[in-house]
Amino acid sequence: MKERMQKISTSSDSCHDGNRTESEGYGGVQTFLGITENNLTEVRFTGDALLEQILSADNLNKAYKQVVSNHGRGGVDGMETGELLPWLRLHKEELLLAISQGKYRPNPVLRVEIPKNDGKKRQLGIPTVVDRFVQQSISQILSPLYEPEFSDSSYGFRPHRSCHDALKQAQRYITSGYKYAVDLDLERFFDTVNHSRLIELLSRRIRDSRVVSLIHKYLLVGIQIGDKFVDSPSGVPQGGPLSPLLSNIMLNELDKVLERRGHPFVRYADDCLIFCKSKRAAERTKESIIRFIEEELYLRVNKEKTSVGYVRGMTFLGYSFYIKSGECRLSVDPKSYTKLKTRLKELTGRSNGMGYEKRKTSLRLFICGWLEYFKLADMKNRLQTLDEWYRRRLRMCIWKCWKKTQTRFNNLCRCGIDKGKAWEWANTRKGYWRIADSFILHRALNNGNLRRANYPFLMDCYRKVVS
Numbered sequence: 001m002k003e004r005m006q007k008i009s010t011s012s013d014s015c016h017d018g019n020r021t022e023s024e025g026y027g028g029v030q031t032f033l034g035i036t037e038n039n040l041t042e043v044r045f046t047g048d049a050l051l052e053q054i055l056s057a058d059n060l061n062k063a064y065k066q067v068v069s070n071h072g073r074g075g076v077d078g079m080e081t082g083e084l085l086p087w088l089r090l091h092k093e094e095l096l097l098a099i100s101q102g103k104y105r106p107n108p109v110l111r112v113e114i115p116k117n118d119g120k121k122r123q124l125g126i127p128t129v130v131d132r133f134v135q136q137s138i139s140q141i142l143s144p145l146y147e148p149e150f151s152d153s154s155y156g157f158r159p160h161r162s163c164h165d166a167l168k169q170a171q172r173y174i175t176s177g178y179k180y181a182v183d184l185d186l187e188r189f190f191d192t193v194n195h196s197r198l199i200e201l202l203s204r205r206i207r208d209s210r211v212v213s214l215i216h217k218y219l220l221v222g223i224q225i226g227d228k229f230v231d232s233p234s235g236v237p238q239g240g241p242l243s244p245l246l247s248n249i250m251l252n253e254l255d256k257v258l259e260r261r262g263h264p265f266v267r268y269a270d271d272c273l274i275f276c277k278s279k280r281a282a283e284r285t286k287e288s289i290i291r292f293i294e295e296e297l298y299l300r301v302n303k304e305k306t307s308v309g310y311v312r313g314m315t316f317l318g319y320s321f322y323i324k325s326g327e328c329r330l331s332v333d334p335k336s337y338t339k340l341k342t343r344l345k346e347l348t349g350r351s352n353g354m355g356y357e358k359r360k361t362s363l364r365l366f367i368c369g370w371l372e373y374f375k376l377a378d379m380k381n382r383l384q385t386l387d388e389w390y391r392r393r394l395r396m397c398i399w400k401c402w403k404k405t406q407t408r409f410n411n412l413c414r415c416g417i418d419k420g421k422a423w424e425w426a427n428t429r430k431g432y433w434r435i436a437d438s439f440i441l442h443r444a445l446n447n448g449n450l451r452r453a454n455y456p457f458l459m460d461c462y463r464k465v466v467s
Contacts, residue, residue, distance in 0.1 A: 008091065008094055008103075051208055051211050055100065063137035066140075067084065067129065068082075068085075075109065076128060077130075079130070084133060095134075102213060106134075107131055108221055108223055109131075110126040111124070111224060123191065125223060127218075127221075138214065139245050142211075143245055146248070146249060149252065150248060151258075153255060154255055155266070155267065156244070157247070157248060163268060163373070166316075167317060171330065173275045174311050174323070175327050178277055180275070180277065181309070182274040182286045182289065182307075183308075186272075186302065188300070190237070190238040190247065191235040192235060193247070194234060194298035194299070195216070195220070197298050199212060201250065202215060219235075223237070251269075251297075253297060254292070254293065257289075258274065274286075275311075318333050318373070319333060319376070343366060343370075348397045350397055364456040383458045386458055391450065396433055399432060399436060405427055408422075408425070412425060412440070417443065425440045
């Protein structure tokens with residue numbers, strides 16, 4: 001295995017055997033890098049020994065297993081998760097000593113972009129595998145420390161809480177009479193988090209300033225875009241194991257304000273709905289909350305997308321709300337249906353290079369995953385219609401794979417079509433999409449034959465998910 005260029009220490013001195021420490025504890029550290037507004041300064045340490053807990057053998061082993069199980073792509077150094085263990089065998093003691101002495105140097109995060117529903121790009125920052133390992137070890141210790149402080153109305157990136165829990169709570173609020181809501185949209189939240197404000201919040205709870213300093217280094221690490229390095233004076237790179245926790249710590253201040261004011265709300269990460277009983281009350285709430293967010297948290301609110309209105313048709317986490325007989329119900333947002341159809345088109349396209357078995361497996365995994373997420377929604381009728389379209393896509397895909405006339409003839413005969421009709425249709429010049437809806441293919445590739453061939457149907461998977 002080739003050596004990776006993971007930076008560890010600000011010192012050029014090598015780590016000698018006589019300076020190594022044991023994995024279980026790193027006592028004797030008398031100084032740490034304390035935080036000021038724009039730089040790191042060496043100050044005396046007093047406080048809880050959180051760093052020793054972070055660097056304990058049990059915690060590090062747990063962090064290693066989590067990072068490896070998540071897989072994920074490599075960072076700027078190119079190291080993959082499978083190379084982490086050999087690297088740690090060679091450099092573990094050097095890494096831990098550098099962290100305990102405040103000399104550890106994280107690498108810049110690798111900038112990648114993924115498409116959003118509105119056509120824009122979501123910017124992710126991928127830390128190196130080693131940095132993910134260290135971040136994960138920090139998160140595992142800090143999460144239990146902060147968990148009791150977080151609001152019951154916060155559901156994102158928290159243990160034993162999910163999107164479904166947030167949606168069910170929103171339903172309860174709406175059913176109880178809160179039929180107006182403020183749909184709060186934070187503009188590029190992860191990219192605009194104020195470092196000074198975040199460090200201040202961390203310092204209130206974390207008494208071990210060595211840990212705060214280590215986190216601050218990750219905030220200031222910078223971004224690698226191609227061959228270009230860019231500083232990161234603000235923001236929390238979205239993509240690291242530590243980022244979800246830091247986002248909740250920052251937005252917990254918003255949660256506290258909403259609770260003090262008596263506003264029912266549901267927040268999942270930076271998606272937040274604040275419920276009111278009238279439009280006028282919702283408008284007042286919107287204005288006051290925007291002022292708090294911008295003046296106290298130094299975050300930006302997208303005023304164009306932040307809206308106030310009746311909950312019917314309002315979207316949250318890919319779902320839409322509607323009211324039937326006084327009870328709040330859920331439906332799938334039209335944009336989510338569009339994404340479903342787009343992905344099914346990709347998977348049933350002949351040009352994607354998939355064989356029969358790989359296509360079936362990919363279809364089953366995607367359909368079951370999509371339905372598992374949207375199982376709270378009322379969508380039976382819509383799925384039945386989509387299933388007809390989807391089966392037509394399957395027939396078209398299979399017909400395309402029967403490329404040659406003789407292949408089509410033989411397969412039509414195997415499916416029970418008499419030879420005369422089979423030969424006639426094998427030589428047809430009709431377009432693929434038109435053929436897929438023909439009587440012949442409906443007979444040859446009927447629903448029973450498709451099921452026996454192990455193609456998944458939307459309604460079949462839906463019944464299993466909701467049963």
